[in-house]
Amino acid sequence: MDQDNMPGSGVDRRGFLKLSAWGGAALAVGAGASTLLTGCSSDPGPATGFKHLRDKDVTLLRPLMSPLLGGGLEAVDGAGPDQALQAFDRLLQGGTDGQRGQLFQLLDLMQLGAARWWITGTWAHFEEQSDAQLRDTLAHWASNDSGFPKLAFKGLTQPIMMAWYVTPEAALTTGYPGPPVTGSNAA
Amino acid sequence: MQDLSTLKIQNIADPWDNAREKWNLIDGATVSDDRTLEADVVIIGTGAGGGVSAEILSAAGLKVILVEAGRLTSSRDFNLNEGDAYRQLYQEGAMRATKDGAITILQGRTVGGTTVVNWTSSFRTPKETLNHWRERFGVDNTSRADLDPYFQRMEKQLGIEPWAMPANANNDVIKRGCEKLGWDWSVIPRNVRGCWNIGYCGMGCPTNAKQSMLVTTLPAAMEAGATLIHSARADKLVHDGTRVSAVQVTPLNHDRNPTGATVTLKAPTIIAAGGGIQTPALLLRSEVPDPDGRVGKRTFLHVTSFAFGRYDREIAPYYGAPQSLHSDQFTFTGGVDGPIGYKLEMMPLHPGLTGALLGGFGEQAREHITALPNTAASIALMRDGFHEESPGGTVELRDNGEPVLDYPVTDYLLDGARRSLYSQVEMQFAAGARAVRPGHIRAPFYTSWAQAREAMADLSYQALDVPLGSAHVMGGCPMGDKDRGLVDAQGRYRHLENLYVFDGSVFPTSLGVNPQLSIYGLSARNATALAERLRA
Numbered sequence: 001m002d003q004d005n006m007p008g009s010g011v012d013r014r015g016f017l018k019l020s021a022w023g024g025a026a027l028a029v030g031a032g033a034s035t036l037l038t039g040c041s042s043d044p045g046p047a048t049g050f051k052h053l054r055d056k057d058v059t060l061l062r063p064l065m066s067p068l069l070g071g072g073l074e075a076v077d078g079a080g081p082d083q084a085l086q087a088f089d090r091l092l093q094g095g096t097d098g099q100r101g102q103l104f105q106l107l108d109l110m111q112l113g114a115a116r117w118w119i120t121g122t123w124a125h126f127e128e129q130s131d132a133q134l135r136d137t138l139a140h141w142a143s144n145d146s147g148f149p150k151l152a153f154k155g156l157t158q159p160i161m162m163a164w165y166v167t168p169e170a171a172l173t174t175g176y177p178g179p180p181v182t183g184s185n186a187a
Numbered sequence: 188m189q190d191l192s193t194l195k196i197q198n199i200a201d202p203w204d205n206a207r208e209k210w211n212l213i214d215g216a217t218v219s220d221d222r223t224l225e226a227d228v229v230i231i232g233t234g235a236g237g238g239v240s241a242e243i244l245s246a247a248g249l250k251v252i253l254v255e256a257g258r259l260t261s262s263r264d265f266n267l268n269e270g271d272a273y274r275q276l277y278q279e280g281a282m283r284a285t286k287d288g289a290i291t292i293l294q295g296r297t298v299g300g301t302t303v304v305n306w307t308s309s310f311r312t313p314k315e316t317l318n319h320w321r322e323r324f325g326v327d328n329t330s331r332a333d334l335d336p337y338f339q340r341m342e343k344q345l346g347i348e349p350w351a352m353p354a355n356a357n358n359d360v361i362k363r364g365c366e367k368l369g370w371d372w373s374v375i376p377r378n379v380r381g382c383w384n385i386g387y388c389g390m391g392c393p394t395n396a397k398q399s400m401l402v403t404t405l406p407a408a409m410e411a412g413a414t415l416i417h418s419a420r421a422d423k424l425v426h427d428g429t430r431v432s433a434v435q436v437t438p439l440n441h442d443r444n445p446t447g448a449t450v451t452l453k454a455p456t457i458i459a460a461g462g463g464i465q466t467p468a469l470l471l472r473s474e475v476p477d478p479d480g481r482v483g484k485r486t487f488l489h490v491t492s493f494a495f496g497r498y499d500r501e502i503a504p505y506y507g508a509p510q511s512l513h514s515d516q517f518t519f520t521g522g523v524d525g526p527i528g529y530k531l532e533m534m535p536l537h538p539g540l541t542g543a544l545l546g547g548f549g550e551q552a553r554e555h556i557t558a559l560p561n562t563a564a565s566i567a568l569m570r571d572g573f574h575e576e577s578p579g580g581t582v583e584l585r586d587n588g589e590p591v592l593d594y595p596v597t598d599y600l601l602d603g604a605r606r607s608l609y610s611q612v613e614m615q616f617a618a619g620a621r622a623v624r625p626g627h628i629r630a631p632f633y634t635s636w637a638q639a640r641e642a643m644a645d646l647s648y649q650a651l652d653v654p655l656g657s658a659h660v661m662g663g664c665p666m667g668d669k670d671r672g673l674v675d676a677q678g679r680y681r682h683l684e685n686l687y688v689f690d691g692s693v694f695p696t697s698l699g700v701n702p703q704l705s706i707y708g709l710s711a712r713n714a715t716a717l718a719e720r721l722r723a
Contacts, residue, residue, distance in 0.1 A: 070549035072556070087270075093442075094273055094280020098585040138548050142628075150628075150651045151288045158291075158543045159282055165556065166270030166539030174538045175560040176505055178192035179267035180385055182393050186195035 091163035215418035215438030234300020235706035236690030237460035238400025245411035247718035257297035265391030272390035299401030310700035325668025345398035355507025364618035370516040424473040463660030468590035476682035483582030487697040488657035494611035496620035509535035527603030567607030572696030596650035
């Protein structure tokens with residue numbers, strides 16, 4: 001074992017990187033990684049209204065929600081990207097610190113133009129891309145056969161898809177009629 | 188169209204009603220002061236191994252303390268909301284994955300463990316597997332003849348019988364496909380009593396029909412005087428290299444963060460029953476004696492591939508007993524230790540899990556998920572661990588002590604994934620599917636078996652190309668003789684004299700069948716013997 005630290009102990013930076021797939025990727029983008037590491041030691045905390053996602057994550061991911069869900073968002077009355085991000089945040093509530101830490105490493109990495117280019121094929125921040133451009137970005141990313149972009153695509157899109165379709169409102173748009181009624185609602 | 192959304196489930200008797208008044212129950216979230224508790228036996232974990240052991244040891248008159256990291260929730264809390272279920276009842280919120288992200292792992296994290304969320308399939312351990320353990324790992328006195336009385340006892344206790352009602356349309360794919368192809372298939376024995384056949388086994392049974400540990404062995408142990416401390420994580424075994432003196436426990440609040448208190452549990456006998464991944468992680472954190480460096484190695488998953496079929500008729504894969512038919516056509520075809528064999532079953536599809544497994548993005552993903560009512564999902568559970576090129580995974584600790592499983596996806600496994608995808612696609616077309624998509628990120632829905640067979644030959648079969656899952660974590664603390672086992676066949680840890688391991692982590696390989704009955708039977712045998720020794 002590298003360390004036998006108990007929960008709550010400080011994170012050793014080198015150990016963290018060594019153990020982490022995203023961390024290995026961070027080193028691969030070179031100079032940009034130092035920005036990422038600085039970010040690691042000064043966690044800004046969750047965005048207002050969120051338990052886990054930070055302001056920069058919300059800003060990064062918001063533009064992706066509609067093209068990613070491909071009509072799934074619009075199928076729910078009154079739903080927008082923020083509802084999807086709230087659903088993602090609720091899903092993350094079931095996770096663990098170590099697991100969320102890995103996700104944040106990926107999200108931190110994707111703040112960097114060089115990393116976005118490597119992973120998604122475009123330098124531009126998602127906020128600066130039109131919906132059509134974002135669809136192209138996602139298509140390019142999804143078809144990338146390199147290991148890390150493939151892992152990043154799965155690591156990010158799979159939980160977001162899950163998070164959205166576990167919401168009762170989105171679940172009903174799939175043709176699923178919904179579960180039986182339980183508890184006080186059945187009385 | 189099948190629609191159960193107006194079905195009302197009410198007035199269900201819940202054994203945990205008034206539990207705080209009638210039993211010795213401690214909610215870790217309310218523990219803010221350090222305390223020490225003593226007993227004859229401390230059991231870490233309340234799943235298949237811990238539940239069975241607790242009942243047997245309590246019935247023998249021993250004072251038992253159970254400690255469980257998950258929260259106590261029971262039928263009155265099970266609201267059939269998929270998101271709530273994942274967040275509350277599953278390890279890592281159902282987002283657990285192997286270190287390289289290639290295999291998603293569904294495992295329970297609640298009082299009752301995975302038995303609360305499994306799909307009820309209950310098989311005796313195959314003879315082939317037990318023979319292999321004896322020959323290759325020196326596991327003695329553990330043949331089918333040795334275990335059958337305990338399987339029989341647990342089958343009787345948990346109402347395990349082949350499912351007598353008609354299979355739902357999803358499972359009927361096995362029957363129709365296999366009959367047409369001349370393949371083996373049969374009915375799955377399920378641990379249910381008075382099952383409503385609604386299909387929510389994976390979210391906690393709201394009718395208490397499923398005979399999980401939550402409604403059987405655990406209430407029996409509590410009634411006999413056991414103490415349960417839930418929302419409390421066993422962090423470390425305190426030991427001097429020969430004996431364990433205590434278990435150091437961290438109570439957790441509702442957000443699963445430490446309350447700041449420490450609970451110390453002391454007993455002359457300690458049983459680790461956290462299951463695969465959790466038990467090895469506890470042993471690693473505790474730096475137990477392990478001269479050959481075996482703890483956490485050889486962790487197996489029944490790595491599972493998927494295929495989705497689209498049918499003209501309604502399938503409603505979210506309703507009805509989730510698993511009722513299976514096929515062993517390919518389970519032992521290549522011999523016990525040849526090319527990897529796989530068992531064919533179906534999986535229930537609810538919208539969230541479906542969204543995660545179908546993959547893709549945008550309009551195509553949306554088109555796939557909106558076909559849910561007409562979609563069936565088959566799975567193939569690969570028997571890992573029987574071949575030298577199938578060494579399984581290794582449990583490691585993150586810097587904060589959380590476990591993570593490093594499970595390299597080998598060529599041997601990928602060969603099995605490829606063959607298992609062919610079998611599933613062939614079976615679903617034979618069952619009448621209009622289109623079938625093998626679980627592969629580059630595969631579309633094919634419209635005929637001929638087209639699929641040809642096109643699938645051009646796919647690459649690599650980790651991350653083939654989405655893989657697991658709902659069966661086994662191994663990491665294997666039984667075996669002195670040279671090969673960390674525990675003996677009675678579950679005693681070879682390097683600490685009063686530590687026992689009664690859970691799925693003792694399996695030296697995977698099983699070839701869904702594991703719950705194997706864990707029940709082996710734990711019942713070993714806990715019965717332990718109770719006799721402790722009372723002598």
